[in-house]
Amino acid sequence: MSKTSTSGEARAFRKRAGFRLLGMDFQDIIRHFFGGNAMVAIIVLVLISAFLAKEAFFFFPRHLEELRAYRNTGQEYVGYLDAEIKAHRKITSQATQAYNLQLRAAVKGELALQEVAQELKGIFREKIVDERKAVKDTTEKAGVLEFVGGEALEVALKEQAQAEKTLQVAIEETAKGIFLDSLVRTEVRPGPGDFDKIKKAVTRELMGEETPWLDELAATITRKQEASAEKYRVFGDTVNELVAAQAPLEDLWSGLRKTTAENRDLVEKARTAPRRKKALEDGARLTDDADKKAQMLAKAAAVQLTEPNADEMTQEVYAQRDEHLVVRKALLEQTRELAKKIPSKVSAQDSNELLAKMPKVLATFEKKYSHLGEQAEAWSHKKEIGMWHSVVTFFLGTEWVTNSSWNDVYGLMPLFSGSSMIALIAIFIAVPFSVAAAIYVNQIAGPVEQNLIKPTIEFIQAIPSIVLGFFGIVVLGDFLRDFSQLEFLAWIPGFPMQERLNALNAGLLLAFMSIPTIFTLAEDALNNVPKAYRDASLALGSTRLQTILKVIVPTALSGIVAAVLLGFGRIIGETMVVLLVAGNKIAMPEFSGGLGILTEPTHTMTGIIAQETGEVEQGSLHWRALFMVGMVLFTISLLLNSLAQGVLKKFGSKS
Amino acid sequence: MVIEMNQETATLGDMPTESTVGTIKGKTMIECKNVSFSYDMGKTNTLDNITLDIPEKQVTALIGPSGCGKSTFLRCFNRMNDLIDTARITNGTIRIMGQDIHASDVDPIELRKRVGMVFQKYNPFPKSIFENVSYGPRIQGIKDKKKLKEIVEQSLVGAALWDEVKDRLNSSAFGLSGGQQQRLCIARAIAVQPEVILMDEPCSALDPIATAKVEELILELRKNYTIVIVTHSMQQASRISDNTAFFYLGKLIEYDATATLFSTPQQKQTEDYISGRFG
Ligand SMILES: Nc1ncnc2c1ncn2[C@@H]1O[C@H](COP(=O)(O)OP(=O)(O)OP(=O)(O)O)[C@@H](O)[C@H]1O
Ligand SMILES: [Mg+2]
Numbered sequence: 001m002s003k004t005s006t007s008g009e010a011r012a013f014r015k016r017a018g019f020r021l022l023g024m025d026f027q028d029i030i031r032h033f034f035g036g037n038a039m040v041a042i043i044v045l046v047l048i049s050a051f052l053a054k055e056a057f058f059f060f061p062r063h064l065e066e067l068r069a070y071r072n073t074g075q076e077y078v079g080y081l082d083a084e085i086k087a088h089r090k091i092t093s094q095a096t097q098a099y100n101l102q103l104r105a106a107v108k109g110e111l112a113l114q115e116v117a118q119e120l121k122g123i124f125r126e127k128i129v130d131e132r133k134a135v136k137d138t139t140e141k142a143g144v145l146e147f148v149g150g151e152a153l154e155v156a157l158k159e160q161a162q163a164e165k166t167l168q169v170a171i172e173e174t175a176k177g178i179f180l181d182s183l184v185r186t187e188v189r190p191g192p193g194d195f196d197k198i199k200k201a202v203t204r205e206l207m208g209e210e211t212p213w214l215d216e217l218a219a220t221i222t223r224k225q226e227a228s229a230e231k232y233r234v235f236g237d238t239v240n241e242l243v244a245a246q247a248p249l250e251d252l253w254s255g256l257r258k259t260t261a262e263n264r265d266l267v268e269k270a271r272t273a274p275r276r277k278k279a280l281e282d283g284a285r286l287t288d289d290a291d292k293k294a295q296m297l298a299k300a301a302a303v304q305l306t307e308p309n310a311d312e313m314t315q316e317v318y319a320q321r322d323e324h325l326v327v328r329k330a331l332l333e334q335t336r337e338l339a340k341k342i343p344s345k346v347s348a349q350d351s352n353e354l355l356a357k358m359p360k361v362l363a364t365f366e367k368k369y370s371h372l373g374e375q376a377e378a379w380s381h382k383k384e385i386g387m388w389h390s391v392v393t394f395f396l397g398t399e400w401v402t403n404s405s406w407n408d409v410y411g412l413m414p415l416f417s418g419s420s421m422i423a424l425i426a427i428f429i430a431v432p433f434s435v436a437a438a439i440y441v442n443q444i445a446g447p448v449e450q451n452l453i454k455p456t457i458e459f460i461q462a463i464p465s466i467v468l469g470f471f472g473i474v475v476l477g478d479f480l481r482d483f484s485q486l487e488f489l490a491w492i493p494g495f496p497m498q499e500r501l502n503a504l505n506a507g508l509l510l511a512f513m514s515i516p517t518i519f520t521l522a523e524d525a526l527n528n529v530p531k532a533y534r535d536a537s538l539a540l541g542s543t544r545l546q547t548i549l550k551v552i553v554p555t556a557l558s559g560i561v562a563a564v565l566l567g568f569g570r571i572i573g574e575t576m577v578v579l580l581v582a583g584n585k586i587a588m589p590e591f592s593g594g595l596g597i598l599t600e601p602t603h604t605m606t607g608i609i610a611q612e613t614g615e616v617e618q619g620s621l622h623w624r625a626l627f628m629v630g631m632v633l634f635t636i637s638l639l640l641n642s643l644a645q646g647v648l649k650k651f652g653s654k655s
Numbered sequence: 656m657v658i659e660m661n662q663e664t665a666t667l668g669d670m671p672t673e674s675t676v677g678t679i680k681g682k683t684m685i686e687c688k689n690v691s692f693s694y695d696m697g698k699t700n701t702l703d704n705i706t707l708d709i710p711e712k713q714v715t716a717l718i719g720p721s722g723c724g725k726s727t728f729l730r731c732f733n734r735m736n737d738l739i740d741t742a743r744i745t746n747g748t749i750r751i752m753g754q755d756i757h758a759s760d761v762d763p764i765e766l767r768k769r770v771g772m773v774f775q776k777y778n779p780f781p782k783s784i785f786e787n788v789s790y791g792p793r794i795q796g797i798k799d800k801k802k803l804k805e806i807v808e809q810s811l812v813g814a815a816l817w818d819e820v821k822d823r824l825n826s827s828a829f830g831l832s833g834g835q836q837q838r839l840c841i842a843r844a845i846a847v848q849p850e851v852i853l854m855d856e857p858c859s860a861l862d863p864i865a866t867a868k869v870e871e872l873i874l875e876l877r878k879n880y881t882i883v884i885v886t887h888s889m890q891q892a893s894r895i896s897d898n899t900a901f902f903y904l905g906k907l908i909e910y911d912a913t914a915t916l917f918s919t920p921q922q923k924q925t926e927d928y929i930s931g932r933f934g
Binding site for chain 1: 765
């Protein structure tokens with residue numbers, strides 16, 4: 001076979017000469033354009049991550065300095081004293097409350113009557129507002145005219161008398177219209193005889209007459225209370241002694257606290273010293289005024305650059321440690337003695353409830369107190385604090401205290417647990433709703449319903465979160481609280497709720513917000529299940545429900561799980577709603593309270609960043625701590641996303 | 656991609672007024688009388704006045720040009736058309752084993768347990784081989800593991816697949832070849848012990864060797880089941896079927912014993928179609 005030359009027809013499929021730029025033809029340019037755009041997105045993401053990481057990770061060395069300062073100034077030791085006092089106060093407040101309730105119980109009936117009188121007075125006053133005002137005005141006028149005298153005064157006095165008379169008539173008229181049923185606020189209903197007496201007394205009082213009955217009532221209350229106090233004298237004395245027993249420890253505490261706070265100031269000053277010095281020197285260089293210049297230079301020279309000595313700073317603490325150990329021991333012994341004198345049973349029901357809890361309170365106190373004692377005894381400012389401590393106290397710390405004049409603490413746990421709590425509430429509510437809706441729309445609903453439900457649910461996504469937050473504050477909060485106060489719902493943990501703004505409220509709103517995300521993705525996953533599976537299953541004689549549960553949902557499961565994970569990511573990252581609705585109380589949830597913690601106000605990782613970033617100084621420890629929180633959020637989102645992708649890749653439908 | 660056929664140019668001449676029906680031997684399993692069917696609530700009839708009886712334990716082939724309504728007709732027997740909201744039988748009755756399947760007291764779920772179906776594109780579930788075959792019995796409430804194992808083995812043996820898969824019952828059905836997957840679908844259908852098996856072009860996605868195996872299987876199944884099969888292959892119809900029905904534009908043109916229909920077709924359209932002058 002002879003070879004053909006390329007000169008003939010084959011030219012047709014050679015590259016044609018045409019538009020070229022930098023050695024690229026048109027196709028190449030388009031390719032690079034699109035590729036470039038994708039590249040930009042990736043580069044920006046990398047830059048953001050790098051920036052976040054850089055700002056955040058410098059947190060740990062600075063945090064370490066802070067922890068060291070807390071120890072070197074002796075503040076840490078004062079912290080033990082502080083905790084001891086707080087632990088002891090739990091006992092005193094419990095006992096005081098029980099005692100006061102008992103005293104109140106002795107005069108329960110009289111107090112109730114007094115309350116009724118109070119309410120009646122209110123009712124009267126509301127009805128005779130105008131008349132009372134007239135009396136006041138005319139009296140004032142007469143008072144002014146007194147100095148003028150003459151006819152005008154006479155007229156004014158007449159008017160005043162007239163107004164007073166009208167008021168009296170009005171009071172009498174009003175009294176006729178007030179019955180036992182008019183009372184709505186007081187819980188205790190007085191008997192009809194008592195009520196009449198109260199009404200008469202209140203009427204008299206309003207008319208400006210003597211009210212011996214009411215005075216008598218007040219006297220009775222005082223007398224009875226005194227009698228009761230006499231009866232429970234031992235109890236009362238014990239309570240007072242308990243409170244007084246704290247005094248030595250408190251004195252010690254306040255003295256040391258002052259010294260160590262001053263130490264801390266020194267440390268802070270030393271930290272900023274180089275900067276201040278430089279500022280003064282710069283200022284001196286820039287002024288022309290020779291006097292000022294000299295002044296500034298002198299000031300700059302006077303700036304102390306040496307760091308305060310830890311040994312010196314803690315001297316005072318060591319000096320007082322022996323005394324502290326004696327004082328705390330005395331307090332413990334005294335408390336044990338006094339606790340024996342607290343009666344375990346009195347006559348009032350509610351104070352008995354408190355007294356019943358007393359042994360438990362005492363046990364907690366003993367445990368905590370002895371632990372603190374050990375710590376105080378072993379304390380030394382020379383103990384090294386390692387880097388890992390800085391990391392651990394951030395991630396596992398249970399307190400987040402900022403802008404305090406004493407010592408700032410950055411612990412992630414209260415925020416992390418708040419965020420997780422809200423996210424879990426939201427996901428538990430959102431998943432059943434959105435997955436069920438997706439199944440219904442995809443598998444059961446007719447085209448009309450589909451066209452109604454799908455856009456409606458997807459519209460939720462378009463609601464600005466600030467609007468939802470607003471709704472949470474104005475409507476949902478009140479609704480939930482009123483709802484939780486229904487008596488037959490009291491068995492639900494956390495009900496009745498104390499606060500309108502709390503984790504449950506935020507969780508409900510976030511559930512609502514995440515429904516479209518989960519719904520849309522889950523519906524996609526269901527839609528990707530080949531119709532052939534449905535046909536095959538139905539042709540085998542299974543019902544629609546069996547087909548959905550046994551074939552379609554299992555096939556789409558990986559997609560549904562991915563949808564839930566992405567929905568979770570959306571919930572964790574949501575800021576506005578939680579900032580407005582979660583209640584913003586930074587505290588570890590009381591896990592011993594069981595599910596009741598779900599109705600407590602809480603704070604979140606996103607919320608704290610939004611709330612505090614605006615007011616911190618750039619580059620400060622607080623600022624970096626917020627970045628670190630952001631970094632944690634970023635990592636969580638990244639993990640959730642890659643987990644979702646992993647699930648899809650691993651278990652995604654293989655058809 | 657859908658290639659639309661231009662029916663104007665591809666015409667087979669005038670429609671006969673009457674369909675020719677030869678004598679079919681055997682006991683009647685499915686009895687169709689004047690069946691008309693519409694996909695759009697009766698506006699246009701996709702099937703028009705079809706009367707034919709399908710005998711028990713024989714293979715009946717439905718042939719005809721694309722779009723003439725073979726699949727539609729087949730899907731009437733297990734009421735799969737019920738899934739389409741606007742589709743309905745507009746006229747006539749279909750009786751299976753003497754029971755009118757559109758009677759109000761007939762449960763389509765129960766009907767489908769007795770009238771199984773094998774689809775054109777093999778469609779095993781994304782589950783293991785065992786789970787695929789045991790799916791039908793399981794939803795009927797059989798929970799006993801031993802019983803299920805027995806049924807699975809019987810069905811796979813019945814579908815001539817047992818020897819090929821017995822060692823990997825728990826691996827995914829997607830690991831099988833196309834022909835094996837189609838036989839798995841047949842095994843899945845016979846696991847619920849139906850009376851009738853409907854097959855809609857079961858070999859159209861298979862290569863000749865796999866096709867031969869499925870055809871062999873159909874001839875085997877014929878002993879126990881009534882089989883209705885839609886096919887585009889004249890050879891296949893003549894190889895495996897006892898009777899053949901020729902459809903054209905929603906009408907039954909001719910229905911007879913396969914040997915008779917292929918050797919001496921009565922209608923001109925039938926003759927044109929089977930000799931390849933059309934289609
Ligand atoms: N779901 C449906 N809705 C409306 N019309 C349909 C539907 N399915 C089929 N049709 C129409 O009904 C007619 C018959 O279709 P059918 O699928 O029964 O043909 P067929 O004989 O099986 O063709 P083929 O050999 O190509 O499978 C066709 O004109 C088709 O367009
Ligand atoms: Mg078809």
